[in-house]
Amino acid sequence: MSEPLVVIGNGMAAARFVERLGCEALGRYAVMVVGAEPGLAYNRVLLSAVLAGEVAREEIELKPKGWWQRQGVTLVCGRRAVAIDRDARTVTLEGGIRVPYAKLVLATGSHPIRLPKAGMDLPGVVTFRDQADVSAMLEAASPASRAVVIGGGLLGIEAAYGLALAGTRVTLVHLMDRLMERQLDPEAAAMLKAALEARGITVLLEADTAAVEGDGCVEQLRLTDGRILPADIVVSAVGIRPNTDLARACGLAIGRGIIVDDQLTTSDPAIHALGECAEHRATCYGLVEPAYEQAGILARHLAGRPAAYPGTVLATNLKVSGVPVFSAGDFLGGPGTETIAWRDPGLGTYRRLVIRDDTLAGAVLFGETGDALWYLDMIRRGTRIDRMRDDLVFGRALAEAA
Numbered sequence: 001m002s003e004p005l006v007v008i009g010n011g012m013a014a015a016r017f018v019e020r021l022g023c024e025a026l027g028r029y030a031v032m033v034v035g036a037e038p039g040l041a042y043n044r045v046l047l048s049a050v051l052a053g054e055v056a057r058e059e060i061e062l063k064p065k066g067w068w069q070r071q072g073v074t075l076v077c078g079r080r081a082v083a084i085d086r087d088a089r090t091v092t093l094e095g096g097i098r099v100p101y102a103k104l105v106l107a108t109g110s111h112p113i114r115l116p117k118a119g120m121d122l123p124g125v126v127t128f129r130d131q132a133d134v135s136a137m138l139e140a141a142s143p144a145s146r147a148v149v150i151g152g153g154l155l156g157i158e159a160a161y162g163l164a165l166a167g168t169r170v171t172l173v174h175l176m177d178r179l180m181e182r183q184l185d186p187e188a189a190a191m192l193k194a195a196l197e198a199r200g201i202t203v204l205l206e207a208d209t210a211a212v213e214g215d216g217c218v219e220q221l222r223l224t225d226g227r228i229l230p231a232d233i234v235v236s237a238v239g240i241r242p243n244t245d246l247a248r249a250c251g252l253a254i255g256r257g258i259i260v261d262d263q264l265t266t267s268d269p270a271i272h273a274l275g276e277c278a279e280h281r282a283t284c285y286g287l288v289e290p291a292y293e294q295a296g297i298l299a300r301h302l303a304g305r306p307a308a309y310p311g312t313v314l315a316t317n318l319k320v321s322g323v324p325v326f327s328a329g330d331f332l333g334g335p336g337t338e339t340i341a342w343r344d345p346g347l348g349t350y351r352r353l354v355i356r357d358d359t360l361a362g363a364v365l366f367g368e369t370g371d372a373l374w375y376l377d378m379i380r381r382g383t384r385i386d387r388m389r390d391d392l393v394f395g396r397a398l399a400e401a402a
């Protein structure tokens with residue numbers, strides 16, 4: 001008899017996990033996936049492309065309905081799991097239905113943080129996380145409208161770019177002194193700012209939001225220095241927080257996320273967690289690649305085969321802002337590292353490589369990212385670069401020929 005396995009969350013991590021489980025442990029489990037969002041799992045990363053009008057909504061579904069049926073998965077969409085009873089091994093869904101499990105997988109993702117400032121609950125303030133958010137932004141976007149995006153990280157930049165493409169006058173407000181400070185060094189960040197400005201986006205750095213104001217709906221954003229930014233829509237893109245409420249309420253160990261070991265097992269051996277809701281070796285990842293790696297490891301572990309997740313060296317690709325940008329590893333460097341930088345202001349390209357002990361520790365590429373995966377592979381493998389060091393910054397073709 002198949003053991004009942006329940007997955008809570010129907011996002012990117014869950015879909016990949018079910019796919020991998022189908023390959024690793026076919027027939028061993030009777031799988032049910034419970035998702036709060038109304039439709040099938042979709043590629044959340046491509047929401048930026050939907051906003052930018054580059055991809056249609058229907059095109060971002062990860063798997064068609066028939067695929068889920070063929071996997072033998074019981075899919076429950078548009079219904080939230082509201083409680084876990086670890087003694088009885090049941091999950092309670094909205095409406096009161098109780099579902100038994102032998103194994104439970106939490107794949108609940110994250111939610112966007114709303115700034116704790118006045119007016120953030122006014123109609124017209126949106127976040128950027130799901131299909132409904134994209135609908136709200138597209139409804140508000142027009143050449144006659146003004147948008148303020150709070151947050152100069154990956155999501156804020158992509159929201160600003162998508163809205164600007166629709167003709168909206170966009171101001172991007174960022175608290176720090178450079179954009180994407182967690183992924184870019186100052187020079188690349190300055191180039192990114194210039195590229196966004198060339199697309200008509202006003203970028204305000206070291207700008208702190210005091211409040212969003214309006215009579216019944218958003219009318220303006222006030223900065224702490226007193227400046228007023230008129231707005232028909234405000235997008236809050238200031239970060240995410242793992243969805244841990246269910247896990248916390250049933251007594252699992254929680255840090256920032258749901259704490260898991262190298263087998264993605266929580267403090268309860270019958271319960272696993274993966275994706276953005278999980279915290280592994282004190283890290284909560286906010287990108288999809290670690291979630292996909294974790295999905296493969298957990299499927300293998302649940303198939304009874306040896307598997308351990310060592311963590312992921314992160315890489316960031318900015319996809320839709322029209323400017324290719326890549327960053328990975330220790331891109332800033334510090335004591336014990338050397339930096340090789342190469343720039344071509346005419347072409348608008350820039351590369352910065354950080355070397356430690358004859359290996360590549362980190363990289364930032366701006367304007368041309370064709371060699372990004374080659375550099376990433378070297379960072380992950382710890383490849384010795386001493387023999388190609390002279391040509392490394394010029395990219396794969398030259399360095400390998402040398």
Ligand SMILES: Cc1cc2nc3c(=O)[nH]c(=O)nc-3n(C[C@H](O)[C@H](O)[C@H](O)COP(=O)(O)OP(=O)(O)OC[C@H]3O[C@@H](n4cnc5c(N)ncnc54)[C@H](O)[C@@H]3O)c2cc1C
Nearest residue numbers: 009011012013035036044080081108109275276286287288
């Ligand atoms: C606009 C945008 C652009 C992005 N771009 C990139 C990028 O370029 N590169 C990159 O690596 N990453 C990117 N990301 C991040 C990436 O999408 C996430 O890392 C990935 O989706 C995480 O997968 P997940 O399954 O952990 O979470 P999610 O995909 O968020 O899925 C979690 C699901 O669980 C559901 N859920 C939560 N609680 C419950 C409950 N109690 N009951 C039932 N269901 C529940 C949620 O509704 C959600 O559908 C982007 C994200 C956004 C929003």
